[in-house]
Amino acid sequence: MKFKLITFIFISLGIIACSDDFLDSKPQGKLSDEILSTPAAIDALCTSAYSALAGPEGDNLVFLSPTTNWIYGDVRAETAYKGGGGISDIWEFHAFETFTGVYATNGLLDRKWFHMYISVQRANSAIRRLNEVSEEEVPLKNVRLGEMKFLRAHYFFELNRLFNKIPYFDENVETKDYINISNDEYTRDEILEKIIEEFKQAAELLPPTQPQAGRVTKYAALAYQAKATLYRAYKQNALNNQVEEINQTLLGNVVTLCDEVAAGGYNLLADFQHLAEVEYEHGPESIFGIEFSTDDGTDLGRINWSNLVCTPRGPIYGGDGFFQPSQNLVNSYKTTASGIPDFDNYNTGDILKAADGFAYNIDPRLDFTVGRIGIPWKNYTRNYDERWAREPATYGQYSCKKFVVGPGSPHMVKGWPWGGSALNFQIIRYADVLLWKAEALIELGRQNEALPLINQIRNRAKNSNYVKKLNSTNNAANYVIDEYKDGINCNWTQDFARKVLRFERKLELAMEGERFFDLVRWGVATETINEYIEKEKIIRTYYNDETVFVKGRDEYFPIPQAQINFSGGLYQQNPGYDVTE
DSSP states (O other): OOOOOOOSTTTTTSSOOSSSSOOOOSSOOOHHHHHHSSSHHHHHHHHHHHHHHGTTSSSGGGSOOOTTOHHHHHHHHEEEEEEEETTTTTTHHHHHHHHOOOOOHHHHHHHHHHHHHHHHHHHHHHHHHTTSSSSTTTTTTHHHHHHHHHHHHHHHOOOOOSSSSSSOTTTTSOGGGGGGGOTTTSSSEEEHHHHHHHHHHHHHSOSOSSSSBTTTOOOHHHHHHHHHHHHEEEEETTTTOEEEEEEEHHHHHHHHHHHHHTTTOOOOOSSGGGGGGGTTTTTTEEEEEEOOSSSSSSOOSSSOOGGGGGGHHHHHHHOOEEEEEOOOHHHTTTTTTSSBBTTTTTSOOOSSSSGGTTTSETTHHHHEEEEOTTTTTOSSSSSSOGGSOOOOHOOOSOOTTTTTTOOTTTBSSSSSTTTBBSSEEEEEEHHHHHHHHHHHHHTTTTTHHHHHHHHHHHHHHHTSOBBBOOOSSSSSOOOOOOOOBBBBOOOOOOOHHHHHHHEEEEEEHTTTSSSHHHHHTTOOOOHHHHHHHHHHHHHHTTTTHHHHHTTTTTTTTOOOOOHHHHHTTTSSOOOSOOOOO
């Protein structure tokens, strides 16, 4: 049974209300404690906290502060362009992509901050009520507490990696006291420590499995604990955001946690393309995701509003054409004759149309991830062509193919919302766990143990069903991929293994909203992004001399000015930003 998250929740009851300030919610009505403490009411509060995973606003404006992180995690990295109808189409996102005009007064930053704290407060409201009842009254009290602690930790983790300096509080802080909480009370390390502890507590309360797909489990909590621990292992200087050390003890904890998750029976899906098929969304690779549906009794269904504008124009979607793969990303899928990435030359010639897929050796994940001219699009009866891109002169001709269902799927909405479907968005999948463990092992100097983990990822891609030419059994490109073989196609040193791991995450997790955060965690964002910008200036003319990633500033967004004003000046701005902006 799929856990359906209907967005009906409590606005009319005054439990959760939106305002222009942080969480300064004014109640619209008052319900008795007796009503709010009933099992049904508590369950509804928990559903409300889950619902916020897809955006607490719950309508088609979620794309302005997407919970899938496509704008924050890929468009700010070297893997995607904003796309859409030109640079003025949602100009705030253009500012994010080019690192120009990312001021504290950017309204979409304030929107994101505000909605994330609404999500935190939903979890806090549920925890507060759960703490007031007994297990006799609510038999699943401890399980629901584990779920809410998990969700609260997730929301704080997202806030931390977006904004760095954030106010941190739990369910024991009264609403009237929010204004007195500094965003500089805890360091990044201390906040991550609290988040890790929260996931640990959640894991102790949660069962290994849940009767409803979509509810978090013990293994989801352990996996997220591993992720937060990995982030914490890379210690940053509070004054300039630069990585100063990598904590070996924490890396060892990551390995242990990943092993505990692996013991839960997870595995990679047999075919990479299954990641974009609703029938496999709760398969062995799924650990934690956002639930979507088209059969929940509402007019449009609970579809992925975060990616509403990201489907291609094309004859079958008619979308807004945002979130286009970059040329750098496409070129990254070149391989050598031995089937490993062409690390040194991948970006010296561009893969464009289908014919270029035979001029180079190609990792098959390219055509699972990116729509490109002359290549079939999923189960559609025609090839992708230049008409699918909305603004090709500005953003090129590619479209995001990943996490978009095929037009023949019974789970896709026909017409508007464009490309809307029941396909879940995976926040943590088993491939993540394998790569986190491999990363920790490499940084511990145990790179030989990491080799088979990375090769699991590559072999899944190698053994997937490749994209074929239309009406043919022939491959659509010259797909050549193989595992790493020490002493045969590579020299598996720690330095080489580190390069492989970081590149493999780029290929495997492309367009999943993680790349920018990886670059910042590793401490290589400045050189990676600025090198990318210099090369892209040749084809993306909207990149100019002002388009530059500023070290010590752009690792995080500025604290929104509206929130600084709300705090009466208590909040401190992040390093590198002018406090008057």
